[in-house]
Amino acid sequence: MSRLNLASRVEGSHRQEKGYALRMLTALILAQAIATDAFLDRTRPRWEQVSRQLWDFAETSLQEKRSSALLADLLEKEGFKVQRGVGELPTAFIATAGSGSPVVGILAEYDALPELSQKAGEASQNPLEKGAPGHGCGHNLLGTAAVAAGVAANQARLERKLPGTIQIFGSPAEEILSGKTFMIRAGAFKSTDVILAWHPSDQNYLEKGKRLALTVSDVEFFGKTAHAAASPWLGRSALDALEVFEHAMALMREHVLPTARIHRVIKNGGTVANIIPDYSKVQVWIRDLDIATVDETLARMRKAAEGAALATETRAKVTVLGSVRNPINNDVVGQTLQKELERVGVPKWDESDTAFAKALQKDLKMPEKGLASEIIPYGPAHGSTASSDIGEVSAAVPLAELNVATRALGTAAHHWATTSCSAHPLGNKGMLVAAKVLGASTVDLLGDPAAVAAARAEFVKATQGKPYLSPLPAGAKPVVF
Numbered sequence: 001m002s003r004l005n006l007a008s009r010v011e012g013s014h015r016q017e018k019g020y021a022l023r024m025l026t027a028l029i030l031a032q033a034i035a036t037d038a039f040l041d042r043t044r045p046r047w048e049q050v051s052r053q054l055w056d057f058a059e060t061s062l063q064e065k066r067s068s069a070l071l072a073d074l075l076e077k078e079g080f081k082v083q084r085g086v087g088e089l090p091t092a093f094i095a096t097a098g099s100g101s102p103v104v105g106i107l108a109e110y111d112a113l114p115e116l117s118q119k120a121g122e123a124s125q126n127p128l129e130k131g132a133p134g135h136g137c138g139h140n141l142l143g144t145a146a147v148a149a150g151v152a153a154n155q156a157r158l159e160r161k162l163p164g165t166i167q168i169f170g171s172p173a174e175e176i177l178s179g180k181t182f183m184i185r186a187g188a189f190k191s192t193d194v195i196l197a198w199h200p201s202d203q204n205y206l207e208k209g210k211r212l213a214l215t216v217s218d219v220e221f222f223g224k225t226a227h228a229a230a231s232p233w234l235g236r237s238a239l240d241a242l243e244v245f246e247h248a249m250a251l252m253r254e255h256v257l258p259t260a261r262i263h264r265v266i267k268n269g270g271t272v273a274n275i276i277p278d279y280s281k282v283q284v285w286i287r288d289l290d291i292a293t294v295d296e297t298l299a300r301m302r303k304a305a306e307g308a309a310l311a312t313e314t315r316a317k318v319t320v321l322g323s324v325r326n327p328i329n330n331d332v333v334g335q336t337l338q339k340e341l342e343r344v345g346v347p348k349w350d351e352s353d354t355a356f357a358k359a360l361q362k363d364l365k366m367p368e369k370g371l372a373s374e375i376i377p378y379g380p381a382h383g384s385t386a387s388s389d390i391g392e393v394s395a396a397v398p399l400a401e402l403n404v405a406t407r408a409l410g411t412a413a414h415h416w417a418t419t420s421c422s423a424h425p426l427g428n429k430g431m432l433v434a435a436k437v438l439g440a441s442t443v444d445l446l447g448d449p450a451a452v453a454a455a456r457a458e459f460v461k462a463t464q465g466k467p468y469l470s471p472l473p474a475g476a477k478p479v480v481f
């Protein structure tokens, strides 16, 4: 045998050993992952019950007392140590299991939306109670899957004696875009290495670079009241000021980037027509690709308010109520979730799920495409342009956000159709997929400190090592707006 042959045979056997080790590692990871899947399949009725309970509670931002207690109690019974109330938020909690590093966190949300009440599983608008709140963003599924994943991953951690810590963050008030911002300020995420998040959706994918930064502001005008017929010359109308402001903003929309979104509701335009209104209020939401661009538009909006006040001899006041940046999507965490999403696969719809989705689409005059049956490959520019306070968390901890189909294709969040799907078997199927992906990914990351270190390194690079700066003004308290 020539020396060359011997060398290549030795190298070949090394390669075989390496291949064997890799296969064993893959098999081990797969076994761990499947353990969480099996646990979740076994306990499925329990999670469906929890989700339905949250759906029935339908508590809006900062009111989520029963929803928060239900999830926190459950985690406590499952051996998690639970800290109730975080910072200014009585309905926030942090549930912790295990010790040491790595520390893997999962975000749970559970707030509902005003006026989105809808009968469960009905394919046309039919509120359960007119004007009442409803889970029109599917946070009942979101909170339940996060907690289920944490419990499943903790079982696997104990069985396999894995190192590290699992944290479930009970994050209230997402719909007013501030719960997590207050939690960060209270130091909630200080010891967390990576964060897994998910959101109910109409498709299956990893969010990547689509969510927008946002500021929410109240613009108020203060004028002088007078009798509208007897002495209008004595009055200075706050409604006039609001109208001039609205016109200026409408003209400005032509001169902002195509990525900008500026929307508003008039909160107060006076009470009776024969009294000159001395007070008016409009709430403006400005969104764009990043917070710096949003802030530029905000500065222009302030000028429009001042100009309107000048023109009508009134006074303007702009109050920023909330601010969230666009999320930084961590690729290491995102690829971990994508890999598990591909392993678990899309929700297994049956005929009645598809029929229900099509009935909804028909009612909404949308293409009757049914339900998502594929996984979108990992890549940039995927997702929704909606904003979320997870943007703030992503600037403090490496984070990635999974989306799983829990509603009909093409339907939107913040809609009665989503309330309907979130208490339908098809919503539960999506929720189970999300729980499996999050549970298995947690186990993957606990067993792979190198991946966690890589996620942190990527995060440091993305944030240029700058510490997180809160957008909250000093002394800010959470408010419903």
Ligand SMILES: [Zn+2]
Pocket (backbone or CB within 6 Å): 137, 138, 139, 174, 199, 413
């Ligand atoms: Zn949501």
